[in-house]
Amino acid sequence: MTFDLKDYRAALGSFATGVTIVTALDSVGNGHGLTVNSFASVSLEPALVLWCLGNKSDSYELFATCTAYGVNILSDDQTDLAMRFAGKGDQRLASGEYGKLATGSPILPGTIAAFDAKVVERINAGDHLILIGETQAYQRHDGNGLAYFRGKFGSTAALSGS
Ligand SMILES: Cc1cc2nc3c(=O)[nH]c(=O)nc-3n(C[C@H](O)[C@H](O)[C@H](O)COP(=O)(O)O)c2cc1C
DSSP: OOOOHHHHHHHHSSOOOEEEEEEETTTOEEEEEEESSOEEEEETTEEEEEEETTTTOOOOOHHHHOOEEEEEEEEEOOOOHHHHSSSSSSOOOGGGGOOSSHHHHBBOTTTEEEEEEEEEEEEEEETEEEEEEEEEEEEESSSSSSEEEETEEEEEEEHOOO
């Protein structure tokens, strides 16, 4: 089946999601980030999560070969962060701007939750690579999440009544 790609993407964009920055360390220990909304929970026991990496990403090599990754669930005041890691160009993190949980993957401040996962499976699927990870540690905080719907960022505030 071939579709009009623009229209197909628009239809997929009707699925509202949260927004995450997925992070990993490169071979010399520098942190990198990528804005991702394909994050999903897979299994509770064992605790498995996934996200999908586009094969045209400049960071493909780094994330495709990483052994662990962090998933930082953005709060509704972190749109700037989402934009910063969605563009072409340098998506490196400064060493002072993140903390660590279990694996050493960068965990960003100001989020509403974060997961630190060890990669357990990589599955090639079309023009993406599915990275399944087993959660080693997580944290959660109060606050409203950043939402993404039909190409626009918003807040989950209407859902939590605050
Ligand atoms: C809201 C949003 C969600 C995104 N989700 C994904 C995703 O799930 N997987 C992915 O590989 N890229 C995703 N991207 C695109 C990347 O963030 C990035 O823009 C793209 O990979 C091109 O930049 P790069 O070549 O530096 O990686 C998303 C972008 C936005 C704005």
